[in-house]
Amino acid sequence: MTDTPAAKRQRPLSPHLQVYRLPLPALTSIAHRITGVGLTVGTLLLVWWLAAAAAGPEAYATASGFIASPIGLVLMFGWTAALWYHLLNGLRHLIWDGARMLTLGQSYYSAKLVIGGAILATLVTWVAAFAA
């Protein structure tokens, strides 16, 4: 009976992720992680841009040319949207860490506020970017 190590033995499992609907607070929670990981990967582009600026005009033209290309613009749009979402939802977490806004109703309310704010901030950023 004790042949198999404890970790390998089949134990009954409680219902897991796939049987639940994802309510909005859960969705905003996992989205915070996903955008965080995405933004971390996106820092490669940022460092490349800075290194290219230091390397000289040709390298800088290559880097800014990539950013201005269709793929680059899609990446930058995703990156700004993820950034604003993660920043605003991060502020939401900081408010929670201060033990405020913790009721279920407030959690839905702040989730909608964060999503709306992220969309608005992304649009403002891109309007500012194209106006520049």
Added chain:
Amino acid sequence: MANDTNSFRTPIGRARGLGSAKTGAQAWLGYRIASAALAVLTILFITLVISLIGAPYEQVVATFKQPGPVILTVLFLGFLFHHAAYGMQEVYEDYIHGKLAKVFAIGATKMVALALFLAGAFAVLKIAFGA
């Protein structure tokens, strides 16, 4: 850090205040303060980047020869990569269950984050101090 001789608090006071009486609360609070600072730095840095969109190379170089943008960028990079490394650590701690794999992933991420910070900061400082 958790050194008794360096603290004004008694061990029992620390135990009551922090549960485990180790450095968890310090790390937790430090990460939150740093993330609040990063939020401010991020907005300032994005404003700087937007001002450089479509600008000729000479203007980008001229911008990074001024103290303000250089200090802002280096500070931003520091807080950014600190935040990224610790954020990734929290993700690994939740999803990687092998102890060795977890320690390796956290260590590797911190080293890459440090290398990227140094690369970015060096690039900006090279422009700032370059001829």
